[in-house]
Each structure stands twice: as C-alpha cells, then as structure tokens.
Amino acid sequence: PIEPAELAAELLGDDAETWDLACALPRDLLVDLGKRGLLCAEVPTRYGGLGLSSEHNGELTARVGAVCSSARSVLTSQGMAAWTIQRLGSRDQRAAYLPLLTGGGLAAVGFSETGAGSDLSALTTSFTARGDSLVVDGAKVWVTAAAYADHLVIFGRYGDGAAAAVIPASAPGVTIERVPHPLGCRAAGHANITLDAVRVPAAAVLGGGGLSLPLVVTAALSYGRMSVAWGCVGILRACLAAVTEHASVREQFGKPIGEHQLVAGHVAGLVAAEQIATRVCEHASRCWDSGSPEMVTATVLAKYVSSEQAARGAATAVQVLASAGAHDGHVVARAYRDAKLMEIIEGSSELCRLMLARSALGPGR
Ligand code: FAD
Known part of the structure; x- marks a missing residue:
C-alpha cells in the first residue's frame, strides 16, 4: 500500500x-x-x-x-x-x-481572543449551562482553517474552571469572517469567529468541563506545536531543494553560483538547518511515542528550534535565488512568509524560550 x-x-x-x-x-x-x-x-x-x-x-x-x-x-x-x-x-x-x-468533516480550533494572545488566562469566552443546553458567548481571532470548518473546537470559561466544546460551524449565532490579507499561509482559511448566544447540547462540553485552563489548552497546544515543528522541517526541505537546484544551474562570473564560496556557505547552512530541525522533531516525537515525561519540554524545544531554523533558512533561500525567487507564490517566497508566522503561533519564540528556561531552572521559576 x-x-x-x-x-x-x-x-x-x-x-x-x-x-x-x-x-x-x-x-x-x-x-x-x-x-x-x-x-x-x-x-x-x-x-x-x-x-x-x-x-x-x-x-x-x-x-x-x-x-x-x-x-x-x-x-x-x-x-x-x-x-x-x-x-x-x-x-x-x-x-x-x-x-x-476522519469521515471528511473539517475542524478548526479557537483559543485566541483580541485580549488573550500569548496570555490565554485572559480569555473571556463563556460557557453557561442552561438545562440540557450550553450557551456560548465570545469572540475568537485568527482561527486557522475556520473558513473551511464544519466543526469548531472552542475554548472558554465554564463555572470556576475551563472547558473545550465542539460546536457546529453552522449553529445559529456563529459568524465566521476571513482575516483579510494574512502575511503567510495565505490559503489556510484564517478567520475570526463570533459566538453570540450559541446554543448547543450540554454534551458538547468535552469531558464534562470543570478543568483547569492550563490543562485544557496544553492538550491542544502541545499537539499543535509538534505539528508546526514538523511543518517547518518541510519548509526547510523545500528551501534546500530549491536552493541546490538553482545554485547548480544559475551561472554568474563564469561558473554556477554554488561554486562561489559564499553561496556554498548558504547551502551548507541550509543543510545544517534541515538536519537540526529534523533531529529535534524526531526526538520530541519519540518522547510522544514512548510517553516520556520529557514530552512537553521536548515539544516546546522542537517547535522553537524548528521555526527559528525555518525562518532563517527561508530568508537564506530567498537570498540565494535572488530575483528568481522574489515573487509572490514562488516556493521560497512562500516559505519566507509562512516560516515567519511559525515563530508566532502555538506559543511564540519568546514564550517557548520562557518555558524552556523555566524547565531548566526548576519548579516555581
Ligand atoms: P501577543 O501575545 O500580543 O504578543 C506580542 C509579542 O509580545 C510577541 O512577540 C510575544 O512573543 C511577546 N510577548 C507576549 N508576552 C510575553 C512575555 N510574557 N514575555 C516575553 N514576550 C512576550 N489562534 C487560535 O486560537 N487558533 C488558531 O488556529 C490560530 N492560528 C493562527 C495562525 C496564524 C498565522 C497566526 C498569526 C495566529 C494564529 N492564532 C490562532 C493566534 C495565535 O495563537 C496568536 O497570534 C499568538 O498566540 C500570539 O498572540 P498575539 O498575536 O496576540 O501576540
């Protein structure tokens, strides 16, 4: 198969x-x-x-x-x-x-709000139980794939704790509006979602709710970080392929540009970046697969390292292709815009660094 x-x-x-x-x-x-x-x-x-x-x-x-x-x-x-x-x-x-x-329904996950970006403890979307129903009020921003979604997994406050609920995108009170002109991942269907007295069955609250907010969001974010990290490996592979091909065929000063040492240095840098990102992702995935207690930190490390390598590597790729890659839609131009966003989502580079430092310094820091 x-x-x-x-x-x-x-x-x-x-x-x-x-x-x-x-x-x-x-x-x-x-x-x-x-x-x-x-x-x-x-x-x-x-x-x-x-x-x-x-x-x-x-x-x-x-x-x-x-x-x-x-x-x-x-x-x-x-x-x-x-x-x-x-x-x-x-x-x-x-x-x-x-x-x-797994049957063809598409889903998006909404946790970010206008006032709750890096600091998700500030989120205000509320779930209120009314008999057998749940009433959802709030607004989510920048939700990837929301423009295509049939199902929305929405995070909110529920009683004294937090919860996630599965809400049909077609439910009355749900409004989905595209984010206009995103910098990158332009076809990913980013959208802002308004939830105005949306009523769904109480059974839509995953696990019954009443969980702590960090526990609820960490589940989703950890998976997202792992996935973004591997996606960045892909960006680096695409950049490496474009760069090696171009540097072999484009001639300036009487020889392929890859034979100029400064360009060869860029190629070597990309080879190293792809390897570093792949290895750190493999390590994190092996932690997931073995259920290692290192899993959370290894995932943060993979997302941080991979996205930074991809952002730098994509910039290098644009440099090597120069005018040949300098138009919207070209693989290295897309990589350049897309990779930059990977340093922001699922925990920005700064937030990842804080988490890594906290893990190294020990509990309570
Ligand atoms: P802010 O939190 O305002 O941060 C601004 C800057 O300050 C950043 O550099 C940040 O690192 C820094 N900063 C903030 N706090 C600290 C601190 N304590 N210490 C040091 N530096 C700090 N959200 C969803 O819910 N679902 C999605 O599917 C989704 N997809 C997205 C896709 C894209 C392409 C983008 C751009 C965003 C997406 N988001 C999504 C939103 C994303 O999660 C937030 O953009 C992200 O959490 C950062 O929040 P913010 O943009 O409000 O930046």
Whole structure:
C-alpha cells in the first residue's frame, strides 16, 4: 500500500503557488484528504483514523509542509481538534466526534481572543449551562482553517474552571469572517469567529468541563506545536531543494553560483538547518511515542528550534535565488512568509524560550 506521506503529496500535486495567489485551497481536496484520514493521522483505526505514531505522522506533516504550508496548517488544525477530543473527551464523545473528523468533516480550533494572545488566562469566552443546553458567548481571532470548518473546537470559561466544546460551524449565532490579507499561509482559511448566544447540547462540553485552563489548552497546544515543528522541517526541505537546484544551474562570473564560496556557505547552512530541525522533531516525537515525561519540554524545544531554523533558512533561500525567487507564490517566497508566522503561533519564540528556561531552572521559576 502507498505510504500516507506519499499519498498526501500525490493528492496535493503542484498547485500550491496557485492556491497561495488565490488565498484559497480547494475544499473538495481538503475533504478528500480528511476522508482518507490524512489530516489527523494519529487518530486510532477504531475511529476511522490511520493510527500513525507521532514520528510517522511527523514525516507525513513534513511532506505536506514541503508542498504547501497552507494545507499543512489545515492538517495541524484538524489534528489539534482530534487530539483535544481524544485527550479531553469521554469515551462516548470520542466515538461520536472522531469519526466525523476522519469521515471528511473539517475542524478548526479557537483559543485566541483580541485580549488573550500569548496570555490565554485572559480569555473571556463563556460557557453557561442552561438545562440540557450550553450557551456560548465570545469572540475568537485568527482561527486557522475556520473558513473551511464544519466543526469548531472552542475554548472558554465554564463555572470556576475551563472547558473545550465542539460546536457546529453552522449553529445559529456563529459568524465566521476571513482575516483579510494574512502575511503567510495565505490559503489556510484564517478567520475570526463570533459566538453570540450559541446554543448547543450540554454534551458538547468535552469531558464534562470543570478543568483547569492550563490543562485544557496544553492538550491542544502541545499537539499543535509538534505539528508546526514538523511543518517547518518541510519548509526547510523545500528551501534546500530549491536552493541546490538553482545554485547548480544559475551561472554568474563564469561558473554556477554554488561554486562561489559564499553561496556554498548558504547551502551548507541550509543543510545544517534541515538536519537540526529534523533531529529535534524526531526526538520530541519519540518522547510522544514512548510517553516520556520529557514530552512537553521536548515539544516546546522542537517547535522553537524548528521555526527559528525555518525562518532563517527561508530568508537564506530567498537570498540565494535572488530575483528568481522574489515573487509572490514562488516556493521560497512562500516559505519566507509562512516560516515567519511559525515563530508566532502555538506559543511564540519568546514564550517557548520562557518555558524552556523555566524547565531548566526548576519548579516555581
Ligand atoms: P501577543 O501575545 O500580543 O504578543 C506580542 C509579542 O509580545 C510577541 O512577540 C510575544 O512573543 C511577546 N510577548 C507576549 N508576552 C510575553 C512575555 N510574557 N514575555 C516575553 N514576550 C512576550 N489562534 C487560535 O486560537 N487558533 C488558531 O488556529 C490560530 N492560528 C493562527 C495562525 C496564524 C498565522 C497566526 C498569526 C495566529 C494564529 N492564532 C490562532 C493566534 C495565535 O495563537 C496568536 O497570534 C499568538 O498566540 C500570539 O498572540 P498575539 O498575536 O496576540 O501576540
């Protein structure tokens, strides 16, 4: 049987430039990828998923990321939604929701708000129990894939604690509006969501709610960080391929530019960046697969290192291709814009550094 990574790359084809310029992915392609279990490939087979390990899914994610960071962003959101349901949901909720996500339904995850970016303890979206119903009020911003989503996993305050709930995107009171002109991952369907007295069954609250906010958001964010980190490996692989090809064929001063030592130095830097990102991701995924207590810190490290390497590596790639890569839609131009955003999402580089320092300094710091 064809490898999931191979299959995903084949289905994506070579239209990423067109999608970037059009700021849209074909919805039927996303649904097809979803139905084949490729958008949340770690979901166990009993729920219709592929049951891949974190490392195997990482390679799939890198492969998708090398082709199209917008598609990879949709994959990250779908995977985060599935992981949140797996981690926080009851057995009945897993059985009800996960097959939707492996059956062609698309999902997005909303935690950020205007006043709650890095500091999620400031979030104000509220869940209120009213008999058998849950009433949701609030507004989420910059939710990746929300423009395509059928299901929204929304984080909010619930009683004295926090919770996540699964809300149909079509529920009365839900408004989804595209973020205009995003810097990168332009086809990822980022949107702002308003939830105005949205009423869903109380059973939509994953695990019954009443959990601590850090516990609720860490489940989703950890998966998102791992996925973004592997996506950055893909960005670096795409940049390395574009750079080695260009540096071998483009001649200036009577020889291929790759034979000029300063350009060769850029190539070597990209080789190192790709290796560093791959190794740190492999380590983190192995921690996930073995259930190591190091998992959370290894994931933060992977996201931090991979995104910084990708942002720097993509800038190097644009430098080497020069005018040949300096137009919107070109693989290195997309990488340059897309990678920058990876240093911001799922915990910015600064937040990752604080978490790494805290982990090194010990509890209470
Ligand atoms: P702020 O929190 O305002 O931070 C601004 C700057 O201050 C940053 O450099 C930050 O690192 C720094 N900073 C903040 N606090 C500290 C501190 N304590 N110490 C040091 N530095 C600090 N949200 C969702 O809910 N779902 C999504 O799917 C989603 N997708 C996104 C996709 C993209 C492309 C983007 C750009 C954003 C997305 N977001 C999403 C929102 C994202 O999670 C936030 O942008 C991110 O958490 C940062 O919040 P902020 O933009 O408000 O920046």
